[in-house]
Amino acid sequence: MSEEASVTEQLFIQMCITGIIMALIYILIALGITLIFGVMRIVNFVHGEMTMLSAFSMYYLFEAWHLNFVLALVLTIAGICLVGIFFQRYIYKPLGYDILNVMIIAAGASFALKSAGWIIFGPVPRDISTVFPGMLRILGTPLSMERAAVALICVGLTVGLYLFLYQTKTGKAMRAVEQDPEAAAVLGVSIDRVHAIVFIIGCSLAAMAGALVGMLFAVEPEMGSEPLMKSFMIILIGGMGSIPGAIVAGLLLGLIDSFTETLLGGEMAFIIGFALLMLILIIRPKGFFGYEI
Amino acid sequence: MMGLTVLFLILSVFTGISSAAPKELVVGCNFLLSGPAASIGLAMQRSVDIATDLINQKGFTVQGEKYLLKPVYFDSKYIPAESVSNLEKMLVQGIKFVHSTGSGASVPLVEKTTAAKVFQMSYASGSDHLTSPKYPLSFRSVPCNETAFAMYPWLVKDFPQLKTVAHINPSDEAGFTESETRQRCAKNSGYKTVANEYYKRGATDYYPVATKVVAAKPDFIDFGGTIGRDQALCVKALRELGFKGPVTIGYSDPLAFIQIAGVEAAEGAILFNTLMEPITPEAKKAYDLYLKKHGPPFLNNYYEAWDPTFMLVEAVKKANSIDPAKVAEALRTIRWQSVFGEMYVGMESLYGIKSVFCHPVPMGIVRKGKAVHLTMAPWPDDALVQKLNAK
Numbered sequence: 122m123s124e125e126a127s128v129t130e131q132l133f134i135q136m137c138i139t140g141i142i143m144a145l146i147y148i149l150i151a152l153g154i155t156l157i158f159g160v161m162r163i164v165n166f167v168h169g170e171m172t173m174l175s176a177f178s179m180y181y182l183f184e185a186w187h188l189n190f191v192l193a194l195v196l197t198i199a200g201i202c203l204v205g206i207f208f209q210r211y212i213y214k215p216l217g218y219d220i221l222n223v224m225i226i227a228a229g230a231s232f233a234l235k236s237a238g239w240i241i242f243g244p245v246p247r248d249i250s251t252v253f254p255g256m257l258r259i260l261g262t263p264l265s266m267e268r269a270a271v272a273l274i275c276v277g278l279t280v281g282l283y284l285f286l287y288q289t290k291t292g293k294a295m296r297a298v299e300q301d302p303e304a305a306a307v308l309g310v311s312i313d314r315v316h317a318i319v320f321i322i323g324c325s326l327a328a329m330a331g332a333l334v335g336m337l338f339a340v341e342p343e344m345g346s347e348p349l350m351k352s353f354m355i356i357l358i359g360g361m362g363s364i365p366g367a368i369v370a371g372l373l374l375g376l377i378d379s380f381t382e383t384l385l386g387g388e389m390a391f392i393i394g395f396a397l398l399m400l401i402l403i404i405r406p407k408g409f410f411g412y413e414i
Numbered sequence: 415m416m417g418l419t420v421l422f423l424i425l426s427v428f429t430g431i432s433s434a435a436p437k438e439l440v441v442g443c444n445f446l447l448s449g450p451a452a453s454i455g456l457a458m459q460r461s462v463d464i465a466t467d468l469i470n471q472k473g474f475t476v477q478g479e480k481y482l483l484k485p486v487y488f489d490s491k492y493i494p495a496e497s498v499s500n501l502e503k504m505l506v507q508g509i510k511f512v513h514s515t516g517s518g519a520s521v522p523l524v525e526k527t528t529a530a531k532v533f534q535m536s537y538a539s540g541s542d543h544l545t546s547p548k549y550p551l552s553f554r555s556v557p558c559n560e561t562a563f564a565m566y567p568w569l570v571k572d573f574p575q576l577k578t579v580a581h582i583n584p585s586d587e588a589g590f591t592e593s594e595t596r597q598r599c600a601k602n603s604g605y606k607t608v609a610n611e612y613y614k615r616g617a618t619d620y621y622p623v624a625t626k627v628v629a630a631k632p633d634f635i636d637f638g639g640t641i642g643r644d645q646a647l648c649v650k651a652l653r654e655l656g657f658k659g660p661v662t663i664g665y666s667d668p669l670a671f672i673q674i675a676g677v678e679a680a681e682g683a684i685l686f687n688t689l690m691e692p693i694t695p696e697a698k699k700a701y702d703l704y705l706k707k708h709g710p711p712f713l714n715n716y717y718e719a720w721d722p723t724f725m726l727v728e729a730v731k732k733a734n735s736i737d738p739a740k741v742a743e744a745l746r747t748i749r750w751q752s753v754f755g756e757m758y759v760g761m762e763s764l765y766g767i768k769s770v771f772c773h774p775v776p777m778g779i780v781r782k783g784k785a786v787h788l789t790m791a792p793w794p795d796d797a798l799v800q801k802l803n804a805k
Binding site for chain 1: 447448449450452453455456585611612613614616617618619621622623625626629642643646647654655656667670673674676713
């Protein structure tokens, strides 16, 4: 009986740890999307493909060409930010940041980038070697150093984003534009500069997520699809444009996913996740803390 | 000059030399060219292309007419609806021979190909959903579920310390049928199944399924119908959660598996029906041709489409016909020296009709980051199949 209780306890702890870690990764992607929506009122569907491009960039720079990990990461983030700025300045801005037009163009661009990924990188999955080898134990439950490090990095970035938005002048300017762009402009805030910074931060978060997912799992052209879908579920449940909402919803969905997938299987996890999403949207269409679209 | 022309024409009539262009035997290849298992589809496409080049160096003759083989590729994306749509395009084009991959993409076709009297050979699990007397023109070109009948007796002999098994399979046609066959084989081989879990194919994180399986404390884990990067990510998760026993995996590209799982996690993995090294002269020839055309790395699943392509042409030649029904009957009588050894169409004791390409099953193991060939497990005889398949 004592051994059974111990196994059940271990299973419970493992499900909690798995749920939290996966939630943190999806929150990282969701934060980028929700930040962009919050300030610019556009939905950047290309976000998932940015994580994919980031993972491939890390693969080639770090794994294939043996650059230092940190240097590879910095170059990757810079590259993905350039991609993001390209979309913001030359595709979304000419559309006047119209939410519907941007959504359609971004969705199309997402398919195009994925298809380009198949052609350029091919279908054979790759792997990024871990820079955090080893195992540790949490309450007797094994956890790879890699996963623990990823969790800490995600928490650090989330806290860093919060501090940036609430403790820096640029962060305050971004929040001002989020609340009322016209008033912010009258007060001397450069809207164009804020938009560029929002995209840089959003894309940097996508790039970090891609590097971390690539290290934990496999690098392949399809890899951006599931995280993007989960991130949108998180954003819709938590509320578009709400960072606290994304965090709360992410943790909730991550834990639900982990428990249902472990105990009931992957299909049930999808069903229950979508059922939760539908319930929230029916009861509270704005999500926990969000804005109306 | 006139005399020479008349002489040539007379000779053409009596010797059957046709001055017309060779005819084409078109094979519609419904392969997985995108999606999580696309590396398998790519390897098979390359295999069919190189085999076709070899065959077409001389072509083949049917009823006095010269034929060349022409594969036409369609991407099923492992989506049943896409696969059926591909078949409909093939039927419109008058294609009478179909080569398909993946249970989810192949099983939905078999009712239609049977009704249309189209020959279908598939690298797919699916058990009797694909191969049965109801589908006399459908063949399984790579043994899938059936490898369990070779693998389990070999495990009993070579790994006697193993007593309990857990099964992990994708939650689809392939996974359900593989699980059913393998659980029966395991039980009739004396193993106790302590867990039977499914995961959603192409999932990102395998900790949920690995957590449950590790909790059941199996001696070894049979990955059955799991393919591609799913195997590697799941094995990696199992090792991180503390599972130290062997895993059995098939349909594998050993290099990709070791790279993605990691050298430590891959250590001790038993690879069934995976040719680690080109150990036969036929395998060496096929391997060299691949490297000459594509260079390294070698995609191991290349072998899966190699011999079936040649066997199809041999069946056409033997039938002296491109009628799918006659070709199917001729195929059942062919014995072919394949990359694995002698290959023939069998498993009548299991499915009621000779419908599976049978051959010795290569068994290997991963040691220190390399896949090492151990032996060729013999293909089971009918008596053993019936014993292992007993309910």
